[in-house]
Amino acid sequence: MDLCHVPATREKGWYLALMAPNIKGPNYAWLDPSRLYCHPQGLQDCVADLLQPFQGDPIDMVAGIDAMGFILGAAAAAVLQKGFLAIRKAGHLCVQTLAQPYTDYSGREKVMEVRTDAISPGLRILLVDQWVETGGTMRAAIELVERLGGVVAGVAAICIEDSAGGRWIRGRYKCSHCVPPRLQPRFDHHQFGWD
Ligand SMILES: O=P(O)(O)OC[C@H]1O[C@H](OP(=O)(O)OP(=O)(O)O)[C@H](O)[C@@H]1O
Numbered sequence: 001m002d003l004c005h006v007p008a009t010r011e012k013g014w015y016l017a018l019m020a021p022n023i024k025g026p027n028y029a030w031l032d033p034s035r036l037y038c039h040p041q042g043l044q045d046c047v048a049d050l051l052q053p054f055q056g057d058p059i060d061m062v063a064g065i066d067a068m069g070f071i072l073g074a075a076a077a078a079v080l081q082k083g084f085l086a087i088r089k090a091g092h093l094c095v096q097t098l099a100q101p102y103t104d105y106s107g108r109e110k111v112m113e114v115r116t117d118a119i120s121p122g123l124r125i126l127l128v129d130q131w132v133e134t135g136g137t138m139r140a141a142i143e144l145v146e147r148l149g150g151v152v153a154g155v156a157a158i159c160i161e162d163s164a165g166g167r168w169i170r171g172r173y174k175c176s177h178c179v180p181p182r183l184q185p186r187f188d189h190h191q192f193g194w195d
């Protein structure tokens with residue numbers, strides 16, 4: 001695959017074709033989007049599409065979710081010229097943290113942590129992750145921000161699936177994603193290959 005080829009017309013989500021299917025079975029997410037980060041124009045357009053709905057919105061800080069949410073989150077923070085807060089899977093931060101248990105698409109119970117000294121009450125935070133499948137991970141991050149008095153200014157991910165958790169998030173927060181309407185049902189049904 002040519003990771004430099006740029007199509008003549010770049011409609012929203014053109015770079016989604018760079019994603020790759022799971023070939024390793026049920027212990028993994030059904031899809032791996034990360035090859036699109038290898039494409040310079042793909043990465044740039046992905047971040048621009050995620051930020052477009054928030055143009056003009058007051059955002060004080062961007063938070064990205066461990067691990068792949070760090071990539072788009074940090075890129076978005078750089079574009080917005082804001083700071084970046086890492087929301088981490090438990091057991092990595094050697095400072096005072098707040099913890100939130102959750103369950104994700106794997107069905108396993110996990111714990112997310114955030115440092116307690118970065119979010120002051122009323123701080124408006126844009127939460128970024130690579131993907132929302134069941135919504136368990138993003139909901140845990142939302143809980144952490146709100147328990148610290150922060151305000152979730154928005155939720156951004158390449159895709160927010162039409163799951164119960166995805167709908168819960170979409171119903172309560174301003175959201176952005178990269179999926180054109182014709183492709184959303186394919187992603188909701190975990191179908192790869194949408195040309
Ligand atoms: O909506 P959910 O069902 O909660 O799933 C979404 C989460 O799962 C993936 O991360 P994962 O923890 O697999 O790993 P990584 O980011 O460390 O690769 C994805 O990037 C989200 O963070």
Ligand SMILES: Nc1ncnc2[nH]cnc12
Binds near residue numbers: 029032105130132
């Ligand atoms: N990165 C990802 N891609 C597709 N589905 C997912 N579910 C959780 N993470 C995912």
